[in-house]
Amino acid sequence: MSPEQYTRFIKAETARLGFDYCGIARAVQLDEDARRLEQWLNKGMHGSMRYMENHFDLRIDPGKLVPGARSVITLLLNYYPATEQQPGAPMVSKYAYGKDYHKIIKNKLKELLSRIHDEIGEVQGRGFVDSAPVLERSWAQRSGLGWIGKNGNLIHKGAGSFFFIATLIVDLPLLYDDPVAADFCGSCTRCLDACPTGALPAPRVVDGSRCISYYTIELKEQLIPEQMQEKFGDWMFGCDICQDVCPWNRFSKATGEAALEPLPEILNFSTRDWEALTEEKFSEIFRHSPLKRAGYAGIRRNLRLRQI
Template identity: 55%
Template sequence: MAKLNQYQKYSNLIKTEAKRIGFSTCGIAKATFLEEEAPKLEQWLKNGYHGEMKYMENHFDMRLDPRLLVNGAKSVISLSYNYFPEKEQNLDSYKIAKYAYGQDYHHVVKSKLKELLNFIQEQIGEVNGRAFVDSAPILERSWAEKAGLGWNGKHSLLIQKELGSYFFLAELILDLELDYDQPFQTDHCGTCTKCIDACPTEAILANNTIDGSKCISYFTIELKNEIPSEVKGQFEDWMFGCDICQDVCPWNRFSKPHNEPLFNPQPELLDMTKSDWEEITEDVFRKVFKKSAVKRTKFTGLQRNIKFIKNT
């Protein structure tokens, strides 16, 4: 019984500190092999839903077993970090997914995770662990569901009753045994199909599955070649990423603006019009997207996307 109390004490300590650092929610699951997810991932890859994202085929076993990422792993701590903006872009604009308004979340959230890991090591002792923010072969939404944070919506994104879905997920994998949360059991999407109906490229399939090779985010970010002509006229002005499935989700009426100054956009970004984007120079691109995730698509990639949308 004393040991159990110690696990609870450590878990409470970690959750309290996570909240203080700025994470919205924190849950903990036992590090095990993801048995149910294995056949689903295999089929998803067989169906070619990853398109040209060939890296998704790598490290299959690692994606399913956190113990291959951290020796002796016992716990997966899942955390969410809100990015819902207070203000959105000008209506007369080519659109950017809200997650990319400010500085690159990989760096911002990773530094918070490292702060939490340092705290754990200082307070608890010799703990080996690694921090992940969409940066390694880990099925983050599965772990978040197992840690009780929320459920996977029909658009395959994690939804939380109190927050909606505009948040990043992050993980700490530790070789420390902790008190584990109950997996989230209830799917609160019910019979709603708003996200499926609203997706212009029909990328959202049955059984909470996404055909990544049809997603606007895939075409505007991941695809390095020319965008196929068969999707002309279907982007609804999205030039980097897409929020359509989240914007129509009824649960996102509960989204609250974030408190992270590093996620605030450069002031000119929100006011730029379509003609501003069409005439954007590389210097302006560098200024507006300094330290931004949009740099992934590069200036030439953004130009390609704008041209594709404009000529449809």
């Protein structure tokens, strides 16, 4: 098989596995991204997320994750829900409506790599989703899947930004897609203007230490700075404001991935239901949910913030 045949096979398999888009870039060291990441870390915009400081060299060089890496395959999986929560309820970010995406996507990546081994032969590769030291948005842009919007999210011109991004690094030569060089945000600043905590101080600069998602998910301390406590609105877990106001998300369509279908409790629970929830019931209902990351204590804390 030639690189062209390898590429056709891989893209057909990703579609069969339910990924919405697939792009491929040449595996190179990301020097410019390294400089931006270093500046971001030096400014403390990662807050208490110290894990962001780890494995810096792995984040910028795919060859350190897969020796002899030739290609970086980037995959998008749509998570936009067909039904959303009712206004006024404790709000959950749309990515967390269904089951934990990490397991769903990792299983798909394992199957994809297995099919590559079956059809192409001995190929070294590793799959990553979100929690690994990979600059997935940079690879997505390099592989032609979109551009980095002013809100810091990858935006696909025909489908918006409500996507999970997965990466498969392989030592296989493939045909490479053209990167998206243009910025289609234009003069729009809706996301910057809408952020209630000032977490978007400039286009494509996300101050993670000021983001509602950071406070409601990543921050494990029970005390949240007083100057932030009145800015969360109805958000209990995560935040979608900068995506909800983005004009490109008018093209978002409901996901076809059954495992990402919203849990009935997330759609239907009222504030009273959430407040009455015991730790035992929380563990039972949300055992496969991203809400586990905040934990029962974190959800209770976030509910109290809505009453301030």
